[in-house]
Amino acid sequence: MEILVIGAGVVGLAAARALALDGHDVVVAEASDAFGMGISSRNSEVIHAGMYYPAGSLRARHCVRGARLLYEFCESHGVAHRACGKLIVATSQEEVPAIEAIRRRGAENGVERLELIDAGQAARLEPHLRCHAAVLSPRTGIIDSHALMLALLGDIEDRGGSLALMSPALRLRFDRGRWLVTVGEDAGEIAFDAVVNAAGLGAQQVAAVTEGYPADRIPGSFSPRAVTSPSPAARSSKGLSIQRPRKGAGSACI
Ligand SMILES: Cc1cc2nc3c(=O)[nH]c(=O)nc-3n(C[C@H](O)[C@H](O)[C@H](O)COP(=O)(O)OP(=O)(O)OC[C@H]3O[C@@H](n4cnc5c(N)ncnc54)[C@H](O)[C@@H]3O)c2cc1C
Known part of the structure; x- marks a missing residue:
């Protein structure tokens, strides 16, 4: 087609x-x-592991499977990335049940190797961190x-x-x-x-x-407005403007 x-x-x-x-x-x-x-x-260029979405939801399934496929794609295509991991911290004892709930949900979603660690283990990973406990997500990463x-x-x-x-x-x-x-x-x-x-x-x-x-x-109240049309540079067989991508075009991240 x-x-x-x-x-x-x-x-x-x-x-x-x-x-x-x-x-x-x-x-x-x-x-x-x-x-x-x-x-x-x-965007933040984070490869999300998938522990926040409700268990059984499409977003949970797609995020967990998508992260695995994305790591495989990065490996096979030489895309810069790093599975640097993430710590979700409880800065008070009252917050500990909340991060435990995140770990449980992540496990239900199929996120691998999620681990609840204590303050000492967290500090060994991040020496400047002060917390009561943390969930370590080794499968969270960053990508170019x-x-x-x-x-x-x-x-x-x-x-x-x-x-x-x-x-x-x-x-x-x-x-x-x-x-x-x-x-x-x-x-x-x-x-x-x-x-x-x-x-x-x-x-x-x-x-x-x-x-x-x-x-x-169409979600939300939406009124059509004109889309502006820049003048094309070169044309494909379909009559469309074709240009080579600018390799490494600037990426602004937050
Ligand atoms: C602040 C922020 C942080 C985020 N952090 C992360 C993160 O860490 N990890 C993660 O996985 N996701 C993150 N996301 C989400 C992720 O960035 C988006 O889901 C994703 O980039 C959406 O891609 P897209 O192709 O749908 O949209 P876009 O990248 O916006 O692409 C749409 C394209 O369509 C073009 N276009 C629009 N109208 C027309 C038209 N009429 N004709 C032709 N072209 C048109 C636009 O110019 C644009 O290039 C973040 C999002 C935000 C806002």
């Missing part, structure tokens, strides 16, 4: 990679002039999120997929079995068999400019 993925953040690039590996013809359309410049370059996205993009391009920068999805409509998408004002409508909306904070806007999309399925 010919598939358009809207948004080149970590979600869009991961979805596009999976589709490309499945043999689909994938184009990722990104409104900005580089990939990963939205939420994906404004831009290196991750660059590796995802590499796999997409290896499978013949492409990234079209400065290519905002402006309007979508479904006609005779295909999605007709206006990507940038100059490109006209381009037909795809399927579209993935991975536009992050723009996802509701993309839903709102999708003809026939039920307004009551």
Whole structure:
């Protein structure tokens, strides 16, 4: 199938990679002039182990499995990362039951090697730390999120997929079995068999400019506004603006 993925953040690039590996013809359309410049370059770059989400929830399952897959992907693709571990501390005796509850929930979620440690053990790991007890999560880690996205993009391009920068999805409509998408004002409508909306904070806007999309399925009260269309630089066979990613584009972390 010919598939358009809207948004080149970590979600869009991961979805596009999976589709490309499945043999689909994938184009990722990104409104900005580089990939990963939205939420994906404004996060803490933590690989969460998965102990906070309610047991049995989708978020718990996906977080635990996702962390394992992410470590494997980092290893196989040379993405900088470190399983540095995390301490969740109780700074008073009253807080100890709360961290014990986190450890129990994590164990129910399948997080490996969570351990309740005492103040002395915690201080041996972090000499400046003063606490009553702590939960040690050895599977929590940190990752270079831009290196991750660059590796995802590499796999997409290896499978013949492409990234079209400065290519905002402006309007979508479904006609005779295909999605007709206006990507940038100059490109006209381009037909795809399927579209993935991975536009992050723009996802509701993309839903709102999708003809026939039920307004009551767009979370929050939302009024469509115009998406601006920068002028494209070079064009793909689909008529989209194609640019090479800027390797190591700056990643701001908090
Ligand atoms: C403060 C903070 C800290 C966080 N810390 C962590 C953490 O430590 N670990 C963790 O796993 N997660 C963390 N997260 C969550 C994580 O960063 C996000 O879940 C993830 O980056 C979302 O990726 P995304 O691809 O959905 O969105 P984005 O990265 O925002 O990508 C969406 C892309 O779509 C593009 N776009 C929008 N509209 C259009 C359009 N019409 N046409 C074409 N392109 C469009 C945007 O330009 C953007 O590039 C954090 C989030 C925040 C806010």
